[in-house]
Amino acid sequence: MTISAVRTHRVSAPLHTPFVTALRRTTTVDTLVVELVDSDGRSGFGEAPQVWQVTGASVAGSEACVRELLGPRLIGRDPDDLVARCAEVQRAVVGNEAAKTAVDVALHDLAARRLGVPLVRLLGGTSLRVPTDVTLAAGDAVDLAAAARQRRADGFGVLKLKVGTDAAGDLDRVRAVRAAVGPGTRIRLDANQGWTPREAVRVIRGIEDAGLDVELVEQPVVRWDLDGLAWVSDRVSVPILADEAVFGVRDLVEVIRRRAADLVNVKLAKCGGLHPARTLLDLATAHGLGTVVGSMMESQVGIGAAASLVAAYGTTAVADLDAAWWLAWSPVQGGIRYDGATVVLPDAPGLGISGLTEAKVQAHS
């Protein structure tokens, strides 16, 4: 049994609502879907989201990496040696985590499909339902309060508020959202590196003093400033979640060594796929760090893989997997769907994806 073809599909799918953070504003998900085909004609899918401002990954760069390097190495190889294939993918190239993720996830999807089990079963779990938060795009206090009410009406009980664009106004934003949703809703913040360490402590202490009950604050300061992150963590009670500061294992080791954060946000497109993501979750857990699994702005392909990981492994805090909820249409047939605040995994082999929505997707093989 061998891998007989590697195909790439460029996807640009519109959002129903613009997505705004301290780093960027976007109205589409741009991503590369990778399809591995075995000699029986089965396909496994994975994706490499384009995120210029966070990972530096682009559709064109990931496509070049898969077509010129990763793909040719897989042709003719046995897909059932999953661990060996995934390790080869990790070693094959420096950086290019998004491209590695797409291939790693496609290998897992194909292996699960060949066994006839959902991906979550291959990973060692049975649950098909994964609760998620939902993001409130960065905006002014009035817009955020309105969006918060809307998302509560959509069924979400954990709201992730994008802050960090304007430290002076952030306390008022949180106050407005808390007033809009009342005490029963969980609120978490993501500053996306937007504050200085001093601003972070000032805003977070203001939130604490006002009793606004914030669950956690994600990546308050610039990603490379681990001393600044630790300085903030030392001075506030609200748990601090490292996101952009931790891509792979070496980053996490440094965060642990400096006690720079309380939790880590593990994302497939930062670390290179399911294989390295499991190492990160194990390492964090071994050192008493809390865990969240999140995603980039990506489609049902990547969210299906990340949700399968959460369903099998569990995390200490609710997942951050709303990205595909923002899409006006799915680039794939089958795969995950949202039921209110829950990602529902299909009870079908692998990721349960039967193919791409071809009319809307440009194929290259």
Ligand SMILES: [Mg+2]
């Ligand atoms: Mg984040």
